[in-house]
Amino acid sequence: MSQVEWDDDSEIEEKPFNLVYMKRLLGYLKPYRKTLIFIIGVVLINMILSLAEPLLLGYLIDEGITKGDFTAIHLFGITLLGIKLIGWACGWAHTKYINFTGQRILYDLRQQLFNHLQKLSFRFFDGRPAGKIMSRITNDTNAIGELINGGLITTVMEVTHLVGIVAILLWMDWKLALLSFIMMPLLYLIVNRLRPRIEGAWTRSRKTMSAINGHLNETIQGIRVVQAFSRQHKNSARFEGINFRNKQAFMRAIMLESTVYPLVELVGMIGTCIVIWFGAKQVMDGALTIGFVMAFINYLWRFWGPLSALSKVYSQVLSAMASAERIFEILDTDAEVTDAADARRMPAIRGEVAFENVSFRYEESKPDVLHNVSFKVRPGQRVALVGPTGAGKSTIVNLLMRFYDATGGKVTIDGLDVKEVTLESLRRQMGIVLQDSFIFSGTIEQNLRYGNDGATREQMVQAAESVRLDRVVAPMSDGYETEVEERGSKLSVGQRQLLAFGRVLLSDPRVLILDEATSSVDTETEQHIQEALETLLNGRTAFIIAHRLSTVRDADLILVVQDGRIAEQGSHNELMKHGGLYAKLVNTQLNMQEAVLSQVQA
């Protein structure tokens, strides 16, 4: 089976440390720089105090205990107590404020991503599975939030710690210090050889995880098809494969990573033993005091903690880098359809629509789906678009809504190029009922008011009545307050179309576009809607894509679309007289009806 493997995409590839991204990430810290400086200050104070402890201890042993000086001992005790109290205050301040900053940045980043997503054009969403976009806004931003929350402070703290310890050790006895570091190069070599493997293993683990998410999301979305075709066993087997690969990848990463910390500990112990050995000799020779050796060993223990903490931060940084790349990829995608710099508001639309030699292709490399389409519509006209599936009917209305920009030619409304007006002012005055009627979870009323929150109850009920939604709602005990779900079965497909239709009517559009808006609605309801539209649409332009003859024939202008071209245009009678494609379509339908007729009379 050549099913798409969700982990095939190379975009999850772990990237090497990227300075540009790092700088950009740091940019998000900027608004909080005062808080951050404060936190860093607090952390530094805490660190210096904790670094002083072993030194104080050495002093305690040599001056206090050995000499039996109780004043020195109590002085030391009080100092240490003070240090702990200050440490407490510092700890409280830094935990609180770093969490605040981290969560705040997470909030900012998420919101920025979401807001940007709202600006992006259809092309971005075409073909990109929703699961993938979602995981960028939730998981990837989390990775960055965690880096700031944990990583940033750890880095500041541990680097100071490390530098402080090395400096103190060298200052205390540089020969002993160097001796205790004798195993370091070996450790460095081993870790350096392991690191790329560990990173590779984590990358694989993350990839397989995203495969799990992708597969999962699709299964949930398509569960009705899965069950209808009894694919459960096949799917479970496939999922087990992905799941198993994830476990394997994770365990491999863990196995490699588990070698590092025990090694570090072992090397640390060897260093300590060296110090004890040489230190002990020097103490016996009288060259060093016992307190000194104790303080030295104490510092040495503290040396390894920061190292392993920093190595964890490093892997955090790597995964945050990969996340940053995915986030920035979205942020850097410019919306293709945007307001021009000098865009003005679309004045109240009268409804004169013209396409002038419009051509369009979905992607640079793909062939044109529209070729030189030209037509003119007068205000208040009702235009029907007919033609075979895939001929380009939906594309034409998509260009009119400016969901995409025409590749050639121009689309004008009331003589204004749609590219010259602001998107919001344009789309607000247009209403489109799409083929695929999407319902938000919420009440029926909330869905109806989606495009016009301020409508009165009367207006809402009227809009519902025009599409016969009142009949749908009537038997429901909660009426318009009934909760509906995105894909729930409370409403049938046809009823959802009605709701989507009512939603558009309530938004009171100047130009109405119906893209097979009533394909699943029964003929009687459809006719009722048409009659209601007569009054509702009085003086407004309407575009209707439909297959049913009854819907098409009363249109003022019929555009017959074939292979991305307008093959014929005119009224029903003109086109019938012309005897072209339209006449053929009509005759096919008539013939089919004839057949039914003959059955009836048989």
Place this chain on the structure above:
Amino acid sequence: MRVLLRVLAYVKPSAKWAAAAIVIMVFATIFDLVAPWILREIFDEGISKGNVSVILWLTLLLIGVQALKSAGMFLQGYAQELVGQNVVFKLREQMYAQLQRLSFSYFDKAQTGQLMSRMTGDIDAVKNFVGFGAMGLLTGLLTFVGTMIFMLWMHWQVTLISTVTIPLILLVLWWFSNKVGPAWSSIREQTGRLTTTLQENIAGIRVVKSFATEEVEQQKFAERNKQNFETNMDRAKLEAKAFPLMGLFGGLTFVLMIWLGAVYVARGEMTLGTFMAFQWYTWGIIWPLNMLGWQINIMQQAIKAAPRVFEVLDTPCDIVSPESGVTTDNMRGQVSFRHVSFYFSDQDQVKDNPILSDISFEVKQGEVIAVLGATGSGKSSLIALLSRFYEVTDGQVLIDGIDVREYELDGLRRSVGIVPQETFLFSASIRDNIAYGYPDATMEQIEHAAKKAQIHDFIITMPHDYDTLIGERGVGLSGGQRQRVALARAILMNPPILVLDEATASVDTATESAIHEALLEVMKGRTTFIIAQRLSSIQHADRILVLEQGSLIEQGTHKELSERNGFFRQLFERQKLAAGR
């Protein structure tokens, strides 16, 4: 607690690994306890007495034992993660299987975002505890108890006095554990909601853009985002209160120990080596207590996340295959509905109107039945009962005289080929999408089905013909094209019963007519249900059923129905009028 026990049951199959990890952990802890003692001996027996060979042997011993411990730690790290992974693996597998088993009525109410967040974030939270968290908790406990014993043995006075703050730490821990639980609970809930808002926005982005309501959506998301921020801050504030306080009490133990220890050593009531060892031991007390805060965090997360997972696992599947169900191999396709009534499970049977009420009809094998009726009259529900996607509330649905509830479920559904109103195509090649119900189909069979669905000619114009990938929502194909792929998918299954639920609503009349011509051959010998709005779609029907508000009001041939002045007649007149004018 019950939740934890249930999680523990998942550990059972990997009990050996868990036991190995624990045994090694115990040895490692003992070593950590012995090492300071060795250090003490070095100072007291070696340095103070100038005995070089003792120093040498003891340092070598220290290194040797550490080497053993390091090896053990590696094994332990591996074993504990393996246990965690095994649990996750099992949980995910069960969740996935359960999701596929749950009936339509569950998915009618479930939100994709919530389910996703349970499958990912919540399961992960459980894993963190089972692998790393639980082991850390055990290590900490053991280290703490062991250290106390060693220290009491070495010098009980100093030990007892300096550990007076420990009850305070436990108090803080208890407070924290109680407070942070609810905080994690609402964080998990908020995350699910955030995911849902997001998922809906992306799925409905076309609607958002056409209404230019981007700003409204941003507001909606900002609200969820803000709630998420605030619940997280509530948790952070708890941490900010508890952790440094625990650090302080731990630090006090350290201060007291050294202060007192110094006094005792100066008075000659304690050796310098013991003092040195105590320094090391205090970490054995402070460290577990400090880590306990984090571990409680991890544990509380797991305790709050696990029920969200179990909730899905525990949802009873109301529609399951009966034990020793009847096989469907020789199904002929004779369908009868006997006094069938149907309510959705969340409907009130007293207040609400039934979706279907008292429906009875018989269909012979190979008959073509058209189902007509107004929007919402129950046509699709009728079909859903046939495939047993929902259970009838009353009455019986029979195929070949056997109640559908007695058939083996998979076989039953494979025997009813449905082309649904709303087409869902998977992210896969066109070939795989068509072969979805019959993955072993040969290329010839696939092409044959595609030709019958009038989509073959289109497919071969695509860049990689049958291997062309199509997206999650089948983007790149028009509505009509998607419907035809779905039609091919059903035809390929070769089912004895075929259902076309407005399968050609988005197809133009000419193509529709071609499809119906081609279907004539496919329908031969099969029982076929056609739900349609256009009269032209039902010209080949042998018989017509008309539904109105869940009741079967008319049935008969075209001719019989048109002679009666009912729904069909009116529909017929209306469409004839539209065509003939």
